[in-house]
Amino acid sequence: MKASTHDDRPWIPPDLADGEGLVGVGGDLTPSTLLKAYTDGVFPWFNDDDPILWWSPDPRAVIEFANLHVSRSLARTMRSGKFHVTIDQCFEMVMRECGERRPEGTWVTDGMVKAYSQLHRLGHAHSLEVWVGDDLAGGIYGVGVGTFFAGESMFHRVTDGSKVALVSLLQHLRERGYELFDVQMTTDHTERMGATEISRTEYLHRLRKAVNKSHVRFV
Template sequence: MTSLPWLEQNHLWFPPAEQALDDPDGLLALGGDLSTKRLILAYRSGIFPWFSDDQPILWWSPNPRCVLFPEEIHVSRSLRRTLNSGYFSITADQTFSRVIRLCANTRAEGTWITQDMIDSYGQLHKQGVAHSIEAWNPRGELVGGMYGLAIGRCFFGESMFSLETNASKVLMVHLANQLREWGYRIMDCQVESGHLIRMGARCIPRSEFLSILRTCVDSTPEHQHWDFQWQWPGREV
């Protein structure tokens, strides 16, 4: 780890993502800060922060990269029944701070979402870069959520939580369909999980991921205002 580049706070820079280590997979650099400018530069470059309170800031760009192309979202028969029931209501940007804190506090294995990260992503939300997606049950209780960054035609998912069965799956379907409708190219999932793969995500080489970013982070989506409710059924999936 000592041979990795150390980022200075007064120098807004990252080494190329291709220089990340193979073991641990994707570790690229240490240090720097969580300023909004640095975070935006990181995501535009295929890099994200992931660290614990007792560590310096660690920056990652794994290879391969887990992504979901919005048109490839998978809806199982049972999930379609849940969607058709209308049990969950899905909204966007209604309660960003609650979503990010629940993402931090509901993980049994602990969290990398430190207070500094909560503060920084909160600032990105105020700037219109970070967004939350919420799932509500019929009693009006927040039972699922996700947050991430929208840059160009790329959505970079950061974390999600689910307090009721299928809540996170339902919001992912709604989000993927809306991103497709708006002309987004990709949803970055960062690291593979069984849940994501079952939803249609797949792993692609980092080189392919970076090529997509170069094409899409500077292009403008069809729609940039996220403050509204989604209804189901919507587009055929």
């Protein structure tokens, strides 16, 4: 697929994409490009040896705040006091951990870490950390625009660390008035937590409404 542009974007409008969702090739990972991408319903996903690839799959996976599933055992774990949670305390560490120990390889390349860390410093990318004492047990990071938040990746070093991170993030976002939580594609893990798929058309409609609302703050 050749790179296509519209208004200096290296991707075609997602409405025109096929089901696989590859919408562009090339461009850069500057904050302005990344913010345009998330606002358009597009995200970068590529391996270290690839050019930058931009995606907008159909269907799209989301977790509805009202449909978050917390098992009884996980709820007990969260009440036990074993874990404690922080916000934006070690963004780059969380992001790098999300790329570790993946036998299939990782899209969390050094270039991605640098780009999203810059986005974090500008207040658009955030992390939530889960700790056992002074040890990092799990975490999640993502990007927020308006009342939209894209959960990019999560990890755990301790059993239930990533589950606690996901639940804690969704609770945090709901309390602050966010309306759309994107997980891009379902996995067994996110499906057990309540992830569902919606059409790209519905997703883009909801996204356009969510990114145009500015009354929320992540922190």
